Amino acid sequence: MNCQEVNENMLAYLEGSLGGDLPGRMKDHIETCDSCKAFQVFMLQVNLQIEDEKTRVPNPFLYTRIQEKIDRKHELPVHGLYPRLLRSPLYYAAVIIFAVSLGVFAGRQLGGLMSNQASPAPVLTEQEKLKQEFYLQNLENDDISQLINNIDQKP
Amino acid sequence: MVQEILDQDLIARIARNEQEAFRYLVEKYKDMVFRTCLGLLHDTPEAEDITQDVFLEVYRSVSFFRGESKLSTWLYRIAINKSLNQMKRNQKKKSWLRLDELVFSRKPEKKEISIPDLNNSQPLEREELGAVLRKAINELPENQQIAFVLAKYDELSYKEISDIMNTSVSSVESLVHRAKTNLQKMLINIYKSYQ
Ligand SMILES: [Zn+2]
Secondary structure, three states: OHHHHHOOOOOHHHOOOOOOOHHHHHHHHHHHOOHHHHHHHHHHHHHHHHHHHOOOOOOOHHHHHHHHHHOOOOOOOOOOOHHHHHHHHHHHHHHHHHHHHHHHHHHHHHHHHHHHHHOOOOOOOOOHHHHHHHHHHHHHHHHHHHHHHHHOOOO | OHHHHHHHHHHHHHOOHHHHHHHHHHHHHHHHHHHHHHHHHOOOOHHHEEEEEEEHHHHHHHHHOOOOOOOHHHHHHHHHHHHHHHHHHHHHHHHHHHHHHHHHHHOOOOOOOOOOHHHHHHOOOOOHHHHHHHHHOOOOHHHHHHHHHHOOOOOHHHHHEEEEEEOHHHHHHHHHHHHHHHHHHHHHHHHHHOO
């Protein structure tokens, strides 16, 4: 048996999972080979480290820490309102509508500012004004709260 | 069988927001979850954080647990997923630190593992051994890591591991065998690199 074979079988040897005459041959080689003896020491330490990690236990206040996290406002349980909301396609639709309308609003504001400098402000017809206001008002006051209520009421 | 009924009862009570039931579940399974996390992460504070996250996840999603698998199987799966995600985050962080080091010539905060003269027969520090293990185990492919940790740290049977990993018993057997062979090779390489 050469050093490479001994090294490659060391983990199994220390585990006691080698069969046949291998354990005896490993033992004989290690007894007469300093380099394999040193490697055995290293592997024993690694094994001890695994055993040490296996016996470690978490902090005794683990439950208290978890409870603290649950009690924090943002740590709402999934069976509550928000996660159900997050899983709903309506939620994503509302987000997209909100983002688009915000973009339109910002674009108009910016456009208005720029055109104020360059040319007279465009005059919105009463109908356009109403449409714009309704659009934003609808989204802010109505859609989202209704959406939340609807989702929460679903079985 | 009795244990499974108890677990089902526990789940039902947690779903009804009974705090005492949740506390009981944490106390009953915390060592098991922590051991699995530590087997993958090899860092006690990090394993504790992930253990907390595992139970938070259980608390949040308890109403989705249908009882098709054992409660422990579900817990193992959450623990494995969260630990693997943490390992990925650590990997990313390491890459950024390397980049930071490269761009700004900063020295890394954590010192690289250094194994002193091994022929000296000096026992290695716990931290150094943890780093050796982390380096060796984390080099294994993901499924070999999982199988190895469940077999070696949690001492589960191949059948139990196959349930957790959703695979056959023979696949688990092969995964554990390959994990051990590869781990041995990795450890030989690490050992040689410090000679
Ligand atoms: Zn030798």
